[in-house]
């Protein structure tokens with residue numbers, strides 16, 4: 316099933332340093348949460364929790380995804396993180412469809428969820444373009460590194476919508 320990922324590979328503990336650097340880029344504190352090394356290690360050890368990374372031309376990670384609930388058919392499959400070192404160059408639009416193929420085709424998920432800050436317009440445009448739809452605002456569901464609580468927008472795409480989109484793209 317991992318062969319669905321042309322441009323991504325499964326991350327391991329050796330990637331955590333690079334992942335933490337990507338997470339902590341200046342300006343990203345408004346956009347994404349940050350996990351400590353111990354939290355990343357705990358995530359990597361959890362069943363159904365997978366990290367994927369994209370490597371740049373030098374072989375260094377420049378993007379990562381954290382996914383949870385994979386293979387758990389009674390629960391939600393969630394994209395906890397999608398973070399790129401160099402945003403706005405089309406890499407997100409290339410990688411996210413590969414991740415969605417892994418989630419739906421590879422793991423048989425029925426629904427794929429994410430939470431995003433409602434002012435993160437670039438991310439929301441990309442998610443809508445990939446078939447995600449707004450579900451609802453979750454009041455004070457997120458916390459920035461400075462402790463401020465923020466509302467989050469819950470977005471989702473289900474298997475029917477995803478497969479319609481895939482069929483349209485391949486016809």
Ligand SMILES: CC(C)(COP(=O)(O)OP(=O)(O)OC[C@H]1O[C@@H](n2cnc3c(N)ncnc32)[C@H](O)[C@@H]1OP(=O)(O)O)[C@@H](O)C(=O)NCCC(=O)NCCS
Nearest residue numbers: 346397398399402403404405406407408431437438440441
């Ligand atoms: C959000 C993020 C992952 C998106 O990846 P990206 O590579 O920057 O996104 P892309 O350049 O592929 O695509 C985004 C843009 O292209 C547009 N786009 C991409 N493919 C498109 C298509 N086929 N048709 C129309 N629009 C398209 C999107 O609407 C969006 O518009 P904008 O950048 O002009 O505002 C990246 O910007 C990032 O890491 N940001 C910081 C961390 C973050 O916010 N993560 C998400 C937290 S939920």
